Amino acid sequence: MAENGKAGGPLPVVDYLKLPEDGEPYLEGHKCGACGAIFLGARATCAKCGARDRMAAVKLANTGSLYAYSIVHRSFPGIEVPYVSAIVDLDGGGTVKGNLIGIEPDPKKIAFGMPVEVVYKDALGRKDKEGNAYISFFFQPRAA
Amino acid sequence: MSEVYILGTDMIRFGRFPDKTVPQIGAQAALMALDDAGLGIRDMQALYCGNLFQASAMVGQRILQEIGQTGVPVVNTANACATGATAFREAWMAIKAGMYDLVLAVGVEQMGKGLLGGTGGARGIPKEGLLGSGTMPAVFAEAGMEHARKYGTTFEQFAKISVKNHHHSTLNPKAMYQKETPLEEVMNAEMIAYPNTKLMCSVNVDGSAAAVLASERKARELGMQRAVRVRASVLTSDPWQERDLVMPDVNTCTRNAAKAAYEMAGVGPHDIDLVELHDCFATAEMLHYENLGLCGDGEAGKMIDEGQTALGGRIPVNVSGGLLSKGHPLGATGIANLYEVSTHLRGEAGKRQVAGAKLGLTHVIGLGSACAIHVLEKVS
Numbered sequence: 001m002a003e004n005g006k007a008g009g010p011l012p013v014v015d016y017l018k019l020p021e022d023g024e025p026y027l028e029g030h031k032c033g034a035c036g037a038i039f040l041g042a043r044a045t046c047a048k049c050g051a052r053d054r055m056a057a058v059k060l061a062n063t064g065s066l067y068a069y070s071i072v073h074r075s076f077p078g079i080e081v082p083y084v085s086a087i088v089d090l091d092g093g094g095t096v097k098g099n100l101i102g103i104e105p106d107p108k109k110i111a112f113g114m115p116v117e118v119v120y121k122d123a124l125g126r127k128d129k130e131g132n133a134y135i136s137f138f139f140q141p142r143a144a
Numbered sequence: 145m146s147e148v149y150i151l152g153t154d155m156i157r158f159g160r161f162p163d164k165t166v167p168q169i170g171a172q173a174a175l176m177a178l179d180d181a182g183l184g185i186r187d188m189q190a191l192y193c194g195n196l197f198q199a200s201a202m203v204g205q206r207i208l209q210e211i212g213q214t215g216v217p218v219v220n221t222a223n224a225c226a227t228g229a230t231a232f233r234e235a236w237m238a239i240k241a242g243m244y245d246l247v248l249a250v251g252v253e254q255m256g257k258g259l260l261g262g263t264g265g266a267r268g269i270p271k272e273g274l275l276g277s278g279t280m281p282a283v284f285a286e287a288g289m290e291h292a293r294k295y296g297t298t299f300e301q302f303a304k305i306s307v308k309n310h311h312h313s314t315l316n317p318k319a320m321y322q323k324e325t326p327l328e329e330v331m332n333a334e335m336i337a338y339p340n341t342k343l344m345c346s347v348n349v350d351g352s353a354a355a356v357l358a359s360e361r362k363a364r365e366l367g368m369q370r371a372v373r374v375r376a377s378v379l380t381s382d383p384w385q386e387r388d389l390v391m392p393d394v395n396t397c398t399r400n401a402a403k404a405a406y407e408m409a410g411v412g413p414h415d416i417d418l419v420e421l422h423d424c425f426a427t428a429e430m431l432h433y434e435n436l437g438l439c440g441d442g443e444a445g446k447m448i449d450e451g452q453t454a455l456g457g458r459i460p461v462n463v464s465g466g467l468l469s470k471g472h473p474l475g476a477t478g479i480a481n482l483y484e485v486s487t488h489l490r491g492e493a494g495k496r497q498v499a500g501a502k503l504g505l506t507h508v509i510g511l512g513s514a515c516a517i518h519v520l521e522k523v524s
Contacts, residue, residue, distance in 0.1 A: 013268065013275065040389050048384040068293060068391065070285035071338035072277045076259060076270075085276030085337075087286055087391050097276040097390035107338060112293040126269040136274055 005135075013123050013136040016040040025120040025135060027060040029094045038094045062118040063142065064090035071105045080124075088116055088139050102140035117142040148239045149363040149523070150372040151246075152181025153483045155353035157318040158471035161254070166198050167206035170252030170352045173476070174211055177248070177354035182366075185212035188356070189244040194221045194231030194251040195475040207250060222475075224510025225424065226379070227251065228353065229478025233516060235357045236377045245362035251480070252352040253473035260348075276390075281345050281425060282337035283511070287394060288427025289339070295442040297430060299339040303330040304448045305426040306344045306468055312455060313465025315496035320349045320471035344426035349471030353479035355486075368523050372486045375503070376408035376519035382512075394428065397515040398435035398507065405505070406437070409519040413437035416519075417501040418488055419459060420481035422509045423466040433461070436507060436517075455496060463488070463496045478516060481506035489522040 005011050005019040012019050018028050029038040034051035038058070045052050069086045086100035100116065103109055116139040123134035154176035161169055170193065178184055185208070193204030199222035208218065223230040228251025235249040261279035272278055291297045307327050313319035325333075325343050333341040363371050380401040385393045406412055413436060421436065423429035433444040438459050439452075447453055453461035464470045464484040467477060485504035487493045498504075506518045 011268070013271065037384065037386070047388075067387070068286045068289040070277065070282040070289060070340075071335070072273070072279070072282050073335040073337065074259070074281075075273050075277060075279060079270070079273035081273070083273055083277075085282050085286065087276075087387065089387075095387040095390055099274065099276060107299070112289075123269060123274055126274065128269050134269055 010122065010133040010135045013134045017135065017137055019135060026062065027094070027096060027118065027137060029058045029060045030055045031058045040094070040096065060094040061091040064088045064116055064118070066100065066110070066112060066114045066116055067095065068112070069100060069110060071107065084110065086139050098137055098139055100139045115142050115144045116140060145240050146242065146359040146361065148236050148374045149358045149360070149368070150355050150374065150482070150486050150520070151358045151363060151366060152177045152179070152183065152356035153354065153486050154180050155318060155476070155480045155483045156351060158320040158349040158351035158473060161350045166195060166203055166252055166254050167210050169254060169350055170195070170203060170207045170250050171210035173252065173352035173354040174207055174248060174250045177356050181356040183246070183356060186214055187246050188214070188216060188248040190217045190219070190235070190238060190247045192219050192221065192231040192235040192247065192249045194228040194478065195253060196222050196224065196227045197253065203252065204250070223514045224512050225422065225474050226478060226508045226510035226514035226516045227475040228480070229506070229508045229516035229518065230379060230514065232355060232479055232482060232518070233377045233379055236374055239357055239359050245359040247357050248354065249357060249479060250352065250354040251476040251478055253475040254350045255348040255473055257348055277337065279337065280511070281340045283392060284425035284427050285337040285340045286391060287431060288425070291427070291431055291444070295445060297445045300327070300331065301445045301448055302339050302426045302430060303327055303341070303344060305423065305429045306330045308448070308454050309423060309462050309466035309468040310343070312463045312496060313469035315455070315494070316465050316470060319465040319469055320347050321465070321469045340425050340427055344468070346424045346467035346472035347469065349473050351471060351473035351476040351480065353476045353483050355479055355482055370490050371523045372489050373521040373523050374518060375411070375521045376405040376517070378405040378408065378517045380404070380515045392511050392513055394509045394511065394513060395431055395435050397513050398432060398509060401515040401517040402436045405517040405519050411503060411519065416459065416503050416505050418463060418485060418498040418504045419461045419507065420464060420484050421461060421507040423462055423468050424472060424509070426468065429461065429466070432507060436505065455498065460498050463498060478506070478508045481508065482518060482520065485520050489520055
């Protein structure tokens with residue numbers, strides 16, 4: 001895997017979260033040059049049209065809108081609840097899933113299609129076996 | 145090509161059997177289905193076995209070690225929650241191909257308790273609760289919320305599905321739970337992943353179900369009095385969708401399978417007398433009313449409000465109690481659905497009998513995804 005993250009600094013929670021040495025974090029998509037389908041993570045062949053070796057990395061937008069969600073009240077042991085599991089359509093293409101923060105976990109407060117922005121923060125204090133810290137991405141409401 | 149018939153089928157009462165092995169649980173249903181057909185293991189020319197959690201452990205062969213090692217070919221299938229239906233379909237295809245006249249299909253599962261779903265991979269740190277949720281209740285909640293987004297479907301409407309299926313299960317002695325759950329109880333049960341409360345999630349149980357399949361020639365020779373004709377068998381996977389990577393699509397593969405199954409059977413959804421569909425969560429059943437063409441798009445909420453899918457309604461759905469109350473032993477579920485519909489077509493479903501049932505449909509979804517649909521028909 002290519003270097004991703006500053007030397008000695010926190011690591012990205014997933015490969016498609018990019019932490020450039022000099023610049024802001026962003027989410028990376030891989031777009032098919034033949035049909036335009038966008039994927040998360042590098043790949044050689046398009047699952048939509050089958051084209052080979054036509055993938056190119058693209059920077060995904062940090063803004064989007066809430067497509068669907070669930071408010072999770074029971075999860076695996078040790079996982080803090082409740083939280084909002086959100087499916088977000090990013091402006092310009094690409095759909096990602098993450099926690100929606102900065103909003104009450106209450107269906108009356110959450111609206112389909114509400115504008116959100118992608119923010120990058122420490123991964124809730126979670127560390128791997130080697131003690132490395134991680135940067136994750138979250139969604140939070142934004143003014144339209 | 146030969147028509148294919150179910151000559152015998154049965155299931156054990158679903159429950160929790162920690163003292164039994166998976167092959168022992170599977171063997172029970174296998175013997176019951178053979179008894180139902182009036183046949184023995186030595187009459188079977190092949191065995192198709194569906195099991196998910198021991199997919200690498202030769203469960204089919206180990207069932208034969210329990211009930212008779214006749215040396216016949218054994219195929220073990222794993223296809224998530226479509227595992228049992230996939231085993232049945234492989235058996236159906238083998239007879240269609242003219243390879244055999246009599247084969248046995250068994251589905252079996254032994255489940256743990258607790259949530260199903262991934263924690264997000266072994267590398268790095270756990271992703272659950274950090275990048276949303278990969279638990280099954282949440283994944284299917286999100287699929288339900290997509291329906292709510294499009295059509296304004298309410299929490300109460302989703303909950304009514306669970307009320308209905310729990311009511312049905314009180315008429316089914318083979319269901320894990322046989323208990324009424326009024327709407328208030330369903331809605332006030334522990335919230336697992338909104339809008340799915342605990343009573344809107346399928347029950348993890350152990351179970352097995354089996355069927356004896358026969359060619360037309362053999363069925364005629366043995367007698368067709370209780371035979372059930374397999375009018376269609378279809379398996380699909382999920383075509384590419386733009387949100388696939390984060391939101392598994394259970395709709396398109398079901399729509400494609402339904403269209404192909406109706407075409408193969410030469411019938412339409414209006415001809416179907418009862419349906420056993422994949423209600424792994426209450427939210428899922430709502431989607432499949434429309435996916436299977438039981439109503440138009442956007443009309444599923446109205447269907448449940450009007451009781452159209454309850455026993456006695458226009459098109460009864462999950463009169464067995466469904467996965468929500470009968471229970472969901474993953475590898476057994478597909479064949480248990482076929483048992484339920486067959487039992488109605490034979491007029492042997494007792495208190496939950498759908499009156500005059502002539503044509504029934506079974507549906508399962510394995511997330512990832514696989515959809516299997518069968519259309520069954522009463523013979524005499």
